[in-house]
Amino acid sequence: PTPVILDCDPGYDDVFAIWVAAAHPEIDLRAITTVAGNGTVEDTTRNARIACTVAGIQNVPIARGAAQPLAQPLKRADWIHGANALGGVDLPQPVVPLDDRSAVQLILDVLADAEEPVTVAATGPLTNIAHFLQVHPHSQPRIARIVWTGGTTGRGNVSPYGEFNASTDPEAADFIVKSGIPLTMVGLNITYQAQITREVRARIREIGTMTSLFGAALLERFSSTYDAYSDMPDGPLHDPIVVALIADPQVATTTRTRVDIELRGEHTRGATVIDLLELRNLPKNATVALELDVARFWDIVAAAVSSLN
Numbered sequence: 001p002t003p004v005i006l007d008c009d010p011g012y013d014d015v016f017a018i019w020v021a022a023a024h025p026e027i028d029l030r031a032i033t034t035v036a037g038n039g040t041v042e043d044t045t046r047n048a049r050i051a052c053t054v055a056g057i058q059n060v061p062i063a064r065g066a067a068q069p070l071a072q073p074l075k076r077a078d079w080i081h082g083a084n085a086l087g088g089v090d091l092p093q094p095v096v097p098l099d100d101r102s103a104v105q106l107i108l109d110v111l112a113d114a115e116e117p118v119t120v121a122a123t124g125p126l127t128n129i130a131h132f133l134q135v136h137p138h139s140q141p142r143i144a145r146i147v148w149t150g151g152t153t154g155r156g157n158v159s160p161y162g163e164f165n166a167s168t169d170p171e172a173a174d175f176i177v178k179s180g181i182p183l184t185m186v187g188l189n190i191t192y193q194a195q196i197t198r199e200v201r202a203r204i205r206e207i208g209t210m211t212s213l214f215g216a217a218l219l220e221r222f223s224s225t226y227d228a229y230s231d232m233p234d235g236p237l238h239d240p241i242v243v244a245l246i247a248d249p250q251v252a253t254t255t256r257t258r259v260d261i262e263l264r265g266e267h268t269r270g271a272t273v274i275d276l277l278e279l280r281n282l283p284k285n286a287t288v289a290l291e292l293d294v295a296r297f298w299d300i301v302a303a304a305v306s307s308l309n
């Protein structure tokens with residue numbers, strides 16, 4: 001199995017990323033780190049602990065990361081994820097403890113202890129990872145690659161060309177793109193293919209375990225906020241695609257291309273400029289996911305939920 005650190009901002013869909021990362025036999029989840037994004041870092045940290053508490057994930061350290069993006073104030077996704085980033089769902093008390101190290105320290109320790117370079121699954125703004133590399137540049141070779149939910153080859157979800165994770169911390173995304181660490185970007189162009197249809201919701205609910213019932217409640221909420229605030233009645237389950245792609249490369253097609261993060265655009269700050277048509281004649285610096293094997297993806301999610309508490 002691939003050693004993985006999951007850096008996340010739960011968030012309904014991040015919870016499923018945690019579950020797939022903990023349950024999939026091809027992934028060895030070494031740590032969970034949390035970042036401000038969908039909610040404050042207090043909320044996303046509590047929510048990561050709740051995700052682990054519900055599913056019975058006991059032996060994965062969880063550490064709190066950055067409270068603010070590198071260069072701008074946090075704008076939470078509260079219209080989609082609710083005031084506490086898991087809005088509208090009855091939340092149990094988190095029992096799984098919080099590690100007393102910072103996210104940066106935990107990442108450092110996990111990389112140092114690992115027998116091989118570790119893959120980073122990032123499902124929120126890239127603040128923690130950029131911060132880590134700024135403080136510990138010599139550890140960069142210990143990161144095998146970063147697979148990130150962020151950006152899009154098409155239109156954005158928080159501005160015409162800006163996706164939420166990229167737009168929440170454009171400087172961090174830019175730092176990662178320029179770092180030279182192999183980067184795979186899982187953008188809205190593919191995550192929108194993972195629609196949480198009524199059939200998907202029923203499938204998760206019918207598993208009948210604690211994890212499935214809690215997960216089904218999250219999916220109902222997520223679908224209903226998308227129904228209210230977008231033109232998608234079901235809504236997409238973005239984040240577990242990142243983890244599924246690490247576990248099973250067949251779950252999506254990808255292409256090598258050029259990605260740049262727009263930092264200064266008058267109308268486009270936070271946009272991911274992806275040169276699929278090779279018009280700019282710049283070196284390819286990233287892998288971008290394109291087509292999701294939708295059935296294979298939901299099988300992975302359902303299998304993970306089935307194997308947890």
Ligand code: BDR
Binds near residue numbers: 163
């Ligand atoms: C991303 O934004 C967040 O709200 C989701 O959790 C996902 O990581 C999609 O734009």
Ligand code: CA
Binds near residue numbers: 009010038124149239
């Ligand atoms: Ca997320």
